[in-house]
Amino acid sequence: MMSVIGESSASEEICQWRSEFKEKAWEQRYLESKLQQDKKVARFLAIAVATVLLLILPFDKLIIKPQHWPHPAFEWRVVIVVVCIVSAYSVIHQKTSKQLKKLVLAFIIFFLFNVQAIALTYQDHYVLHVFFDVIIIVIIYSSTLLSLKLSSLLCVSYAVIGSLNIVFTKTLDTHTVGMVLVAYLSANLVGTIISQLEHRLRRELFLRKEQLKEAALKMESFAFRDALTNIPNRRSFDDSFEHHQKSAKRLAAEHRNVCLIISDIDFFKKVNDTYGHDVGDIVLVKFSQFLAESIRPNDAVYRFGGEEFIMILQNIKAHEATEKIRNIIKKLNDRVFTVPEINYPITASFGLAFLKPEENSRDIIARADKMLYQAKANGRNQLCIDTTGTF
Known part of the structure; x- marks a missing residue:
């Protein structure tokens, strides 16, 4: 999937019922992408719970049975507030979405258990806490901190326990019990719909962003790479020249060089005129591949235009650069690569100049180009060197 994301629609990549990516790699990538946002949401909810508990604490005496007020109820709530604060702090230190999910799940289970346990201390006719249960259920669903499947399992189980708690521990008429059951059922139904939409829409948005990133990378590749040879082009050279310039300044203190070589395929016009542009x-392509394979990983080769190529050799002594280019010339004469239609070696001329610390691209190209023309004037298939500023 990861290689064809640009060709896929959201409906093909996201499971309709689970509202998750079908491919595990993409699901994990999505979860990690929203880790920081989820941490903020989880921290906010934990602090919000602690704040609400502290705000309603003075009013608990109105609804709690006398035997549970004030000490047991008060101490109980203090413990919950402390757990909320500790959880909010712990969220910051979760490094992966899996770790955060475990912490959130543990906190929610702890909180839901305590909410239902506290409900046992309420007076027998009091059921307004169901209103808060409905809010809790909807928040769990809509926060998308947990998967749709896990949220549903938790909230449905909570609704069942809450309903049983009211049916068997409260003194209520049938109508009130019915309304409570409807409230729990509605909360889960609405929560499921909201959660499914949230999970799906967020993944669709993530997918669109990834498609745009991929398209941007392709456009950048087209802009900075030669379409025919697939090596960096002149624009890429211009963009990276400042880096080469900095290297030249740094290496000058070590008496080492950054050198620029311009190469030109010998008699390339004759190839095009004789064998056609397809053969040309x-x-x-083969010449550019050969140059790219002949350099070190920290060196670079660019197609500068037509049959001209530029090579940048980093951190090199003058004699090492000379030896490398002469070795390239020897391999070309030994027919290191062949084209079936052509029965003679493809050779090239080379002009080499060493980059001065403060030199701009125009000046060094002019010096290397001058050496290239000298190589051509001397009969081609050779290297000429401008030794100015060399080490």
């Missing part, structure tokens, strides 16, 4: 394109 094959020559360009």
Whole structure:
């Protein structure tokens, strides 16, 4: 999936009922992408619960049975508030979505258990706490901190326990009991719908963002790479020249060089005129591949235009650079690569210049280009060197 995201629609990638990505790798990638946001939501909810508990504490004596007020009820709520604060602090230190999910799940189970346990201390005719239960259920669903499946399992179980708690421990008429059951059922139904929409919409948005990122990377690749040879182009050279310039300044203190080589395929016009542009394109591709394979990982090769290529050799002594280019020339003459239609070696001329610490791209290209023309004037298939500023 990860290689064809741009070709897929949300309906193909997201499971309709679970509202999760069908591919586990993408689901995990999505979860990690929203980790920081989930941590903020979880921390906010934990602090909100602690705040609400503290605000309603003075009014508990109106609804709690006398035998539970004030000490047991008060101490109980203090413990819950402390757990909320500790959980809010712990959220910050969760490094992965899996760790956060475990913490959130543990906190929710702890909180729901205590809410129902506290309900046992309320007076026998009091059921207004169901209103808060409905809010809790909807928040659990809509927060999307847990998966739709896990949220449903928790909230339905909570609704069943809450209903049984009221039916068997409260003195209520049938109508009130019925309204309580409807409230729990409605909360789960509405919560499920909200949660499913939230999970799906957020994943669709994530998918769209990833598709846009992929499209942007492709556009950048098209802008900075040559379409035919697939190596960096002139624009890429211009963009990276400042980096090469900084390297030259740094290496000058170590008496080492950054050198620029311009290469030009010999008699390339003759290839195009004799064998056609298709064969000429094959020559360009194979020549560029050969140059790219001939350099070190920290070096670079660019197609500068037509049959001209630029090579940048980093952190190198003058004699090492000379030896490397002469070795390339030897391999070309030994027919390191062949084109079936052409029965002679594809050779090239090279002009080499060493980048001065304060030199701009125009000046060094001019110096290397001058050496290239000298190599051509001397009969091609050779290297000419501008030794100015060399180590």
